[in-house]
Amino acid sequence: MRERLKSKPSPVWAKYVALPRLTGDAVRSFDNMAKINLAHVLMLKKERIISDEDAKILLNAVLDLLKKGPDVIPLDPNYEDYYFNTERYLITQVGPEVGGRLHTARSRNDLHSTLLRMNVRDEYFKELPRFFALREMLLKKAVENRDTVMTGYTHMQPAQPMTMGFYFAGIAQAMERDFDRISAAFKHLNYSTLGACAFAGTGFPIDRQYTAELLGFYGPVLNTVDAVATRDYIMEIMAAFAMCASTLGRFAHDLYYWATDEFAYIELDDAMSSVSSIMPQKKNPSVLEYIKSKCTHQMAAFSDAFCAMRGTPYTHVRDVGGESIHLIWDSFAEMEAMLELLREALKDMKIKKEHMKDRADSNYCTVTELADAMVKREKFSFRTAHEIVGHVVMECVDAGLNARAITAEKLDAASVQFAGRPLGWSNEEVQAVLDSLESVKNRVCAGSPKPENVDAMVSAMTKRLAEDRAVFDGYVSYVEEAYKRLDHDVQENV
């Protein structure tokens, strides 16, 4: 096919350009390349661009190749890429007269671009169930821990009590938005570029809708220069992964600090921990370090793709077709690792409930409730109540005491000072307000950690998870149906 040129590819070119692509493609593309060839031949026949007989020979050759498997195709870098190597193999099987008709009305540009979409779709289909599984795990853990009171932090300082179930529900809610974006990417991924040829379509009366449908696509990317120029759907997946990975990385970061000896809120299962080669006491949650930092690879992939496209023409160029996708498979692999490791880490993670409750009752995180109670019961302004409580807290902190040392007496004294009169509450009343579980139960507003609110969130999110799964199942079955039709149409023509 290199008749136009007077020499074989340089060994340097073969080593750094051809071979890496050949190796990667041979692993990923065998099945999908065959499907594309089958669909294309069926269409050429239907449109009478090739004869019934030639079509039959070509279809049988492809079916035969499918049976024999990828290893029968010799991979020679002198034939530039996987398509040329495949075509050459088929021509050796059926002869140049018929084999030479396979590539009628298409080009490697549209073919590879469609092949990439199919390869990416395969990975995408494998990846999405992992998001569902993690969301499911989070909802399960949220319900289990609806009453597990713990300290909530802002700026990593004890702020107000919450429950671990409420926190898990928060992450699950964030993952809903993250998943929206991941799922939305399918809308732009699942179009076919076949028939765009080099970029300018063709004079043959091809049926782009038909091949698109046989290959499980919603239809063709209409404008043909856009079809070969674009890889935006890949950036979209990478960006969506990056945003979800950002959420999950922050989640893992929280778990990581909760697993310290100082917080001691959780403990990973031994099977997910590692040891030290010299420190006998060590049980390391280093798996959380992997999880939380793996998010960065999604960002790197997106920025790599973006930069590879910067300063390139809007048409088919290898900057885009070749280099902008350099990290897409890594992106899928790292997303997979992150999701699987995180789910496994959560599964048997030990949650130290008593300790968390004890901390929440003593680290002053309930005192906002105290101020609020003054506003509600005594009709103090919020700023006045804030002053009274602030004063008592500082008094206790300066004395090295914890929140259990706040007494009715101290509050009365401060109240006299700032509001002109004592509260007159009993110590029992004060303690009731300062109890972290009571405080949580008291948080009536929508979306708050109150256990009934968490139940409601989880229930709504369980419903949305089912809906998201149904949408995804729709994607998958759409493609499966298409493949059945492809199979059927092939069988009718061989």
Place this chain on the structure above:
Amino acid sequence: MRERLKSKPSPVWAKYVALPRLTGDAVRSFDNMAKINLAHVLMLKKERIISDEDAKILLNAVLDLLKKGPDVIPLDPNYEDYYFNTERYLITQVGPEVGGRLHTARSRNDLHSTLLRMNVRDEYFKELPRFFALREMLLKKAVENRDTVMTGYTHMQPAQPMTMGFYFAGIAQAMERDFDRISAAFKHLNYSTLGACAFAGTGFPIDRQYTAELLGFYGPVLNTVDAVATRDYIMEIMAAFAMCASTLGRFAHDLYYWATDEFAYIELDDAMSSVSSIMPQKKNPSVLEYIKSKCTHQMAAFSDAFCAMRGTPYTHVRDVGGESIHLIWDSFAEMEAMLELLREALKDMKIKKEHMKDRADSNYCTVTELADAMVKREKFSFRTAHEIVGHVVMECVDAGLNARAITAEKLDAASVQFAGRPLGWSNEEVQAVLDSLESVKNRVCAGSPKPENVDAMVSAMTKRLAEDRAVFDGYVSYVEEAYKRLDHDVQENV
């Protein structure tokens, strides 16, 4: 409000933390802060958390402040941020007893987070019409140039003829996908975090749905820790901008090379050109350099936001609330510059039609059509036809001739050599096949440069542009209606 602490903020803290925020916020936040205060007071009253009388005083104080304008609020970094400065001003107006009730049942965390969403929404509303305007310009230029034949390139080598209208339609099509993502971001942007308070909601019986609606949001971000922790909608906008900027940058890159003396396909209007201080002949399309490279700032913004969130807790922290949004306003400003400059550059750009046609007829970009014609008319296999044409082309190129030198005679000779028989076509037939305009008209397949196909694309895209505009108008009027209701409810309560 810093009663808890024993000293004023350090001057270093004031200079590097407080002042930059105060300055930025005072510019952007005055109106929206007032709206939030009005909505919050109305809600507190409705839920009987504060008295009718106090509500009236507070509403009037805010209205009065609105009338006086932002300059009446002294900006003192000792009061940490814009909210504390505003509250302090209001307290000086209505006294601590009433003024101190304004902040009941909320926190700066939810307030600032909602304020940011409103500020971002304002910019977003100003930005989107610019995308519409550019798409409209592209469609207009596409129609105008439906017959403007030019060389289409792959790997920047003459490949096949296309039209400039077809190319513009391709960019317009890419912008549709880009816009999908930009428009979809509104779904995640337009929720309110008010009522999340510090992150754990509140024990006051607040109505989060009501404040959300008064402020033009679809509803509250339900789970309250997620509400204060998240800025994903900002990353989503940045990522969507980055992907669109990638398309536009590549488009500008094409224009840039078409404007060279060597291509000479287009020429910018003098008003969009710059000169040299020393080279008298110079007319520089340097504006295209700005446009094509400005895309990178979108990527920088996204990667900055992502990295600022990496390794942070999933709750309210300043890494996220403060630093992750460092480049968001730059992101809007640079997107604006890119869109406006590109549209202006297109507006009066000169298109050199004759020269482009002449080039397309001579640079061999029509010879694929010749091979296709052999397949169609002579039933040669595609590979055989490819060989015949390749041979003749090489012969001409080696002789230093251009495509007009391809004759029937040369084709016959090659045909005899590779197919065993001459074609027998006349020179007129050969020239007709090799004419670039004929070639384009012949591209019958869907999505190809054939002028009627471009008409069809433009017509469909015009419809979709109208639909996208209607969706956007829906966003805007939803918010406007909400503001009217806010106004109305305020008026009823003062």
Place this chain on the structure above:
Amino acid sequence: MRERLKSKPSPVWAKYVALPRLTGDAVRSFDNMAKINLAHVLMLKKERIISDEDAKILLNAVLDLLKKGPDVIPLDPNYEDYYFNTERYLITQVGPEVGGRLHTARSRNDLHSTLLRMNVRDEYFKELPRFFALREMLLKKAVENRDTVMTGYTHMQPAQPMTMGFYFAGIAQAMERDFDRISAAFKHLNYSTLGACAFAGTGFPIDRQYTAELLGFYGPVLNTVDAVATRDYIMEIMAAFAMCASTLGRFAHDLYYWATDEFAYIELDDAMSSVSSIMPQKKNPSVLEYIKSKCTHQMAAFSDAFCAMRGTPYTHVRDVGGESIHLIWDSFAEMEAMLELLREALKDMKIKKEHMKDRADSNYCTVTELADAMVKREKFSFRTAHEIVGHVVMECVDAGLNARAITAEKLDAASVQFAGRPLGWSNEEVQAVLDSLESVKNRVCAGSPKPENVDAMVSAMTKRLAEDRAVFDGYVSYVEEAYKRLDHDVQENV
């Protein structure tokens, strides 16, 4: 100067291209532009390219402008940029015949490129002392805390005891490497591009070395196309800043977690803390959140510069001259904020020594010392000693005890089990080994936390700091001397 064109710049161009540059340049460039003009005129005269008289008039005009200040130059976007506006002003002062000679033998390309180097150098000179000041603070804190025992962590789990002084010395050591890179950047920054003209030099017999020296540069960037094409020195500064910011960000991250209620190792001064608007107990080290996340802006700046240059010609283009430097001033400002805030945070930070010692004695971080002692005293293999200690630790942990519960008796029992004989140590001996301060003092190897080792490190680093300062002072005085010479040569010629 736009004679070549038939119209004024478009208002869109003026708004988005000309005005932003004019505004920025007028702030930063007034002095340096004047210096360049003075040096250039002196050189033109010296080489007899202009007459003595004309030179005198031009020099006086520039001196006069310097006296009047930047505000006398009207900034009109119709004159494209700051240089054209300045030239126009000078021409109005001295007439076109003489004023028109100022720009002989140069171009805006070399002029702006040199101007940028001078502006960057100014910022660089202001920034570097801040690195020295922080290193000095770290060395001071290292000495003060040479005996401040604390737990050292790996994977954030208690690992082995160290001292806070040792840790500070570690950060100071990392900053030495970081500073190496920052200082090395001067070597590439401090060359002049003046005389490169548009990119191809000039036929006038100019003296590039002379102007370079008058302006404080080491010499010219020789090859003239490289001179106008390159901004690599800016990427080098950004990358060097990014690496240092990475170190400092991680350092601030440690401080942040040490400031939690759970670790409680340090406490920021009240003047560097912020409060909550609703939680009366709150004292937030949120300044550390700013510091640790500001590092990301350095990365964003580098990646922005890189991407803006990607896909651009190697010559003068605005992608490089204009957009690749978009974030350079932000880069300096954010580095400044990070350094100043961090130093201020360290200055009066409270270190809770007793608590840290107590934790280190109880959280098992000293047990590696126990295993090592067995190897040394009993000649056990390391793996055997590790097994004995690991067994005892697990026993204690399972019983809910801390490290103080390790007794001679328990160790003997385990020793019998794994090594076939008891240790026979007294409880006093065991406790001595397990004491964290003893353990630290025992760390004899070079570079370890042993206080004397820290003294040695600090002493060596103090010397290197002085050396680095001397090198920097050399940079500064080199430039100051050059400016004196410029001044002198000007005075001799007016």
Place this chain on the structure above:
Amino acid sequence: MRERLKSKPSPVWAKYVALPRLTGDAVRSFDNMAKINLAHVLMLKKERIISDEDAKILLNAVLDLLKKGPDVIPLDPNYEDYYFNTERYLITQVGPEVGGRLHTARSRNDLHSTLLRMNVRDEYFKELPRFFALREMLLKKAVENRDTVMTGYTHMQPAQPMTMGFYFAGIAQAMERDFDRISAAFKHLNYSTLGACAFAGTGFPIDRQYTAELLGFYGPVLNTVDAVATRDYIMEIMAAFAMCASTLGRFAHDLYYWATDEFAYIELDDAMSSVSSIMPQKKNPSVLEYIKSKCTHQMAAFSDAFCAMRGTPYTHVRDVGGESIHLIWDSFAEMEAMLELLREALKDMKIKKEHMKDRADSNYCTVTELADAMVKREKFSFRTAHEIVGHVVMECVDAGLNARAITAEKLDAASVQFAGRPLGWSNEEVQAVLDSLESVKNRVCAGSPKPENVDAMVSAMTKRLAEDRAVFDGYVSYVEEAYKRLDHDVQENV
């Protein structure tokens, strides 16, 4: 070694954490791990930490393993990593009593960190000669093309004539700065972390200087927490590669556009070109697309490493030790591909000299010379000369003429109009000024394209290349000498 834990690693952990590391390390680390073990044992013996006899057994075991090769070590993820698997193998060979002494006074933290430095050094040593080879090629091409006149561009518009040799010399000069940074990285790479142990050194009296020297390092990274925490030398290499890749990417971008049919300045050799599957005329320089876009992977690697370290403690964590180096091997591989492909592309690239000269003589790029000549000969001010030439150019352009149409008569007319008198030059004089080769020869200033200037640059750069090579050879021989000493010391002790 996992005695502390009650269960084996989870299969999920094994699959996503352990196995990928084991696979990578087994390929890269076998030799270097052995070297580290040999050096460590020699040191333990020298310091009498282990007995001579035990040392001999251990040394022989390692030598034996080296002979048998990597495949004898079973890789079991249950043993966490490559070190534990290696240790386990050695223990099966020599028994636990002796084998258990190998790991005395070190940890996996320092061991892996040193191992990584050695692995990176190996790649670094393989990479650097490729930079030299490319620089050499550029200097060769610069000399060959010292007289090859061509158009120089700014904003991609014809600006002034230059030579291709001058341009190549410019790239070579930029590569000198790029190489400075790459070479400087060795200063931070080539230090040993061995003996830092977990991060806190050890109580055994080890000799860190000795092991450092045996392994080819300049010495130890002194402070031990910094030693295990840092990977800055990797970021430094990545950043330095990124900056060089930026230069090379822009260079390839220029070649790419010069290879278009429209510029037609160069043509790649057929062996470095690819074809089209359907367009018979195509000869694609797509290899240049690979080269110019591969630069982006260097940026991605740096930003990935940076972000993986963001928000991590300054000590040993897997975010840094594991994930921050995720792309380092890709970074080396992609740099290699870029350098090799670029050199091969340059090697037999065809340069179309006549066409380039013809273009330069006709596209007005010589008219600045005309204005300069008026200043020099007629003492016109530069602005006046600029006006005269600008007027004539516009006249010719409007008439559709090229630069050859500029006559003495037209210049006289314009000169009368703007300067009040004719030039009085002959047409021969005018043509001499407008000849591109004459113009280039006339560029007397230092660093300009004048062929003698290019000779001077190349000569200076040839010298610097030799110096850089000598420095590099010094790096390599330093390490080789160290390995010989290691060998020698081992032989003396077995």
